[in-house]
Amino acid sequence: MEPVNPNKAGLVFGALLGGWHTLWAALVALGWAQSIINFVFWMHFIKPVYVIDDFKFWIALVLIAVTATIGYIMGCIAAALWNWLHQ
Numbered sequence: 001m002e003p004v005n006p007n008k009a010g011l012v013f014g015a016l017l018g019g020w021h022t023l024w025a026a027l028v029a030l031g032w033a034q035s036i037i038n039f040v041f042w043m044h045f046i047k048p049v050y051v052i053d054d055f056k057f058w059i060a061l062v063l064i065a066v067t068a069t070i071g072y073i074m075g076c077i078a079a080a081l082w083n084w085l086h087q
Helices: 006-030 033-043 057-085
Strands: none
Touching: 006 033, 006 057
């Protein structure tokens, strides 16, 4: 078995996590996020207590950058652990 490239794994995880939060930011911008979060809470038997704030572009950029960075770090760690366990 060939080792997993930590950089490539990091990029994949970062793209997935950043992409997911890009979708969330788009839902907020479109005004659809509150309805979706209310539905998600409802189907988990949770009474919605959170209110989605107005869309702010700079906050969306921070959200996407932070989650993509965390995803990259998680991907690198996962690949390193995978490689270490499969030596």
